[in-house]
Amino acid sequence: METALINRLKAGCIVSCQALKHEPLFGSDMMAAMAVAAEEGGAVAIRANTPKDIEVIKNRCSLPVIGLYKRIYDNSDIYITPTMTEVEQIVSAGADFVAVDATARTRPDGLALEEFIRSLRERFPSVAIVADVSTFEEGVRMMDLQADLVSTTLSGYTSYSLQQQEPDFELVRRLAGLKRVPVLAEGRIWTAGDCLRCFEAGAHAVVIGTAITRPQEITKRFVEAIRHRGEVDMNAH
Numbered sequence: 001m002e003t004a005l006i007n008r009l010k011a012g013c014i015v016s017c018q019a020l021k022h023e024p025l026f027g028s029d030m031m032a033a034m035a036v037a038a039e040e041g042g043a044v045a046i047r048a049n050t051p052k053d054i055e056v057i058k059n060r061c062s063l064p065v066i067g068l069y070k071r072i073y074d075n076s077d078i079y080i081t082p083t084m085t086e087v088e089q090i091v092s093a094g095a096d097f098v099a100v101d102a103t104a105r106t107r108p109d110g111l112a113l114e115e116f117i118r119s120l121r122e123r124f125p126s127v128a129i130v131a132d133v134s135t136f137e138e139g140v141r142m143m144d145l146q147a148d149l150v151s152t153t154l155s156g157y158t159s160y161s162l163q164q165q166e167p168d169f170e171l172v173r174r175l176a177g178l179k180r181v182p183v184l185a186e187g188r189i190w191t192a193g194d195c196l197r198c199f200e201a202g203a204h205a206v207v208i209g210t211a212i213t214r215p216q217e218i219t220k221r222f223v224e225a226i227r228h229r230g231e232v233d234m235n236a237h
């Protein structure tokens, strides 16, 4: 079942429909509408945050869902599905895949990454695991631990990973080059050209969030481009 699901993602566009509490589109209805729009547009899957959003999206949209649950604990920097408590809730909500922080940082419950993955597998053998990593070494470690997919989600979002404005094409290329586990290219993909570069680098699929589902950021891009043009004009006179 996992293999069929993973094959279904191949060469596809996965749309991340997420809005946090402080964002204008916050709310499960909004995210479900985004997911339906993504499905109409030809997406192959949805990435969604919180049990509630996942449940509503699964009810309205027929695409498979990569579920995660962002929760902040005081004693850890890990916030993407940090413990088994969050895993249980997103699986109950209907997630087909579970995305987890797969960095080596200390987890809130102190569980070693190996232990966490082992118990996730034991408890939920039919759920595919998406390992969100920030570096090549973390990706390899998750391949050793037999994650079903590795995603470059956290590149640029840990203190020790490459910080850059564009997607981490090189990380995609290095991980995909190992030909061990399918690799998702995720993070800061803004254009169709970025997507094509990810596929050239060997990505199994691409995950696009902000560029499709955060209108405030999309607007800002246009506004900044216009402002920049104005500044260039002023300097020319």
Ligand SMILES: CC(=O)N[C@H](C=O)[C@@H](O)[C@H](O)[C@H](O)COP(=O)(O)O
Binding pocket: 016, 018, 068, 153, 154, 157, 186, 187, 188, 189, 207, 208, 209, 210, 211
């Ligand atoms: C780092 C982190 O917490 N990333 C989150 C992961 O679920 C989301 O906030 C991103 O929107 C998603 O990864 C897609 O990336 P982008 O929005 O750049 O296309």
